[in-house]
Amino acid sequence: VRPAPPVSSPPALARLDLQPLGRRISVGAGSTVLAAAQSAGAGIIAICGGSGKCGTCRVRLVRGTLTPPTDAEVSVLGAGALADGMRLACQARLAGDAEVDVPAGSVSAPQRLALEGEGVAVVLDPAVEAVDVRLVSPGPGDLRSDAARLLDELADRRHDDVAAALEVLRSLPPRLRNQGWAGRAVVSRPVRGAPELRALLPPGATPLGLAIDLGTTKVAAYLVSLESGEVLGRSGTMNPQIALGEDVLSRIARANSSATSAARLQAGAASSIDSLAVELCGRTRCPPDRIVDAVVVGNTAMHHLLTGLPVRQLGEAPHVPAASAALEVLASELGLQRLGSASCYLPPVIAGFVGADHVAMLLACGMAETRATMLALDIGTNTEISLVHRGRLRSCSTASGPAFEGAHIGEGMRAAPGAIEHVRYLDGRFSVQTIGDLAPIGLCGSGVLDAVAEARRAGALTERGSLARDHRLVSSTPDGPACVLVEGKNAGHGRDIVLRRADVNEIQLAKGAIRAGIDVLLADAGLAAGDLDEVVVAGAFGTYLDLDSAMAIGMLPRLPHGAYRQVGNGAGQGAVQLLLSRRQRVLAQQLAREANYVELTVRRDFADRFVKAMHL
Numbered sequence: 001v002r003p004a005p006p007v008s009s010p011p012a013l014a015r016l017d018l019q020p021l022g023r024r025i026s027v028g029a030g031s032t033v034l035a036a037a038q039s040a041g042a043g044i045i046a047i048c049g050g051s052g053k054c055g056t057c058r059v060r061l062v063r064g065t066l067t068p069p070t071d072a073e074v075s076v077l078g079a080g081a082l083a084d085g086m087r088l089a090c091q092a093r094l095a096g097d098a099e100v101d102v103p104a105g106s107v108s109a110p111q112r113l114a115l116e117g118e119g120v121a122v123v124l125d126p127a128v129e130a131v132d133v134r135l136v137s138p139g140p141g142d143l144r145s146d147a148a149r150l151l152d153e154l155a156d157r158r159h160d161d162v163a164a165a166l167e168v169l170r171s172l173p174p175r176l177r178n179q180g181w182a183g184r185a186v187v188s189r190p191v192r193g194a195p196e197l198r199a200l201l202p203p204g205a206t207p208l209g210l211a212i213d214l215g216t217t218k219v220a221a222y223l224v225s226l227e228s229g230e231v232l233g234r235s236g237t238m239n240p241q242i243a244l245g246e247d248v249l250s251r252i253a254r255a256n257s258s259a260t261s262a263a264r265l266q267a268g269a270a271s272s273i274d275s276l277a278v279e280l281c282g283r284t285r286c287p288p289d290r291i292v293d294a295v296v297v298g299n300t301a302m303h304h305l306l307t308g309l310p311v312r313q314l315g316e317a318p319h320v321p322a323a324s325a326a327l328e329v330l331a332s333e334l335g336l337q338r339l340g341s342a343s344c345y346l347p348p349v350i351a352g353f354v355g356a357d358h359v360a361m362l363l364a365c366g367m368a369e370t371r372a373t374m375l376a377l378d379i380g381t382n383t384e385i386s387l388v389h390r391g392r393l394r395s396c397s398t399a400s401g402p403a404f405e406g407a408h409i410g411e412g413m414r415a416a417p418g419a420i421e422h423v424r425y426l427d428g429r430f431s432v433q434t435i436g437d438l439a440p441i442g443l444c445g446s447g448v449l450d451a452v453a454e455a456r457r458a459g460a461l462t463e464r465g466s467l468a469r470d471h472r473l474v475s476s477t478p479d480g481p482a483c484v485l486v487e488g489k490n491a492g493h494g495r496d497i498v499l500r501r502a503d504v505n506e507i508q509l510a511k512g513a514i515r516a517g518i519d520v521l522l523a524d525a526g527l528a529a530g531d532l533d534e535v536v537v538a539g540a541f542g543t544y545l546d547l548d549s550a551m552a553i554g555m556l557p558r559l560p561h562g563a564y565r566q567v568g569n570g571a572g573q574g575a576v577q578l579l580l581s582r583r584q585r586v587l588a589q590q591l592a593r594e595a596n597y598v599e600l601t602v603r604r605d606f607a608d609r610f611v612k613a614m615h616l
């Protein structure tokens, strides 16, 4: 490997913009992008330590000047990726100011929060509007009620026929008097139907929105200014429903067992939203009653459990939702005590296992209006997949199991400090990168995926997923053969960290299910993988998986890196957009109505494709 060439007569300083991390730094020209990023505290994965061998430090040059590609870049990246602007951060040196894009897969775990919030831009057009009002106080000659006084004022300002819910009417008298008969009347702007008075805020107060991604495991919340569109704060918590069932099916069974259990599941979801609202408002010093609109997205089971819709039919074939259209209700109807009279919008669902969270993700990545042929995956215990081609949307859902969350894997763990997040086979041995650069103690999802891909590349695994017993990296253990990734002397807990046949099998099942789902959708549209213009991968695991590994084991189709976009929490981004844009709500309805749901279990070709896709 030839070292990166020095720059001749470089200017003293060069500016480097690292996007979307939002870091802008001045460094000595001639520094490698990796060294410059590290000096700014931006963690880029660099398993081989900067020798140009591992390919984990990929970045894309957006504008500016870097030194010409080194031999190492040509050999690791190939001409196609280089032509696409892809570079190795450890090899490319600054030859002037430059802006580079750091793909999610190249970012080390502690930096990942910074990447949240990516998505297509929307025009600010929220579902509520704040109208400044100043009222004449009542007197002997004017005995109108408080509500009539306010609604008359709104009518004078061209907001006719505004209705007000009992909950809002209750709050008006003290507010009007405390605020000296002035304030900001928040009026809804429905796409259809009459506008409603949502709240009367103090003069000058900013109306806020709360976007919630109600996941089976985690709940994420975003507090948003409805006037500027700015995300003021974000937070997350575990879904307390976990105490009543680990996964969707066990929670459905629990809800079916008794009305009390169903009520506990509903209350658990509502309380997690309430506590996130309180936390975010406390952190941003905004009173919770400034929240006037909320959007909740979740899979169909979470949607039904929160809204109190029956779930029995979701758990039984053919798994149909109780209701699929968008819902708009008062937050208090969902038991959201901290959001009072705020309205709560729940986008439509597509099917029993393709929920409103997937609809939100599709909106966030621009799938609703694209002319391109695009595939989008949200990888989790259940993976939702959608394909749009010539404006026609096809969606399916496939059971991919918990292996990518580190579950059912011998040495598996969640993506926490000490977890191996990346593995590379270099110079005849495995090198690993851990979260937080700590001594390794286990494998998280992206680490297991890498381990399987790299063990296969090293020849320690056969195409069928068996361990090659005579391979020098495979040892005999009392539990059978195992591929040693990290020797005990280098591990945080002193034991070997190994990959076993059973682990490989879990990954084969998961990736086989995902790939078979992709292939069925492509076949249904009469397409081959090479016809795809773009592939969007969302979800916690999907965003940080190594694309090379995923392509190497056949989980994702082999396409140029530039065709892939890893987007973070697409559902959360979509929920924020649904708060900010009425148009997104119209598009959501359109998407769900026009989606063609493909039920994989009744497709005769699914089983064959699944078996084929299990091979490594």
Ligand code: FES
Binding pocket: 045, 046, 047, 048, 049, 050, 051, 052, 053, 054, 055, 056, 057, 088, 089, 090, 091
């Ligand atoms: S750190 Fe750049 S190729 Fe390994």
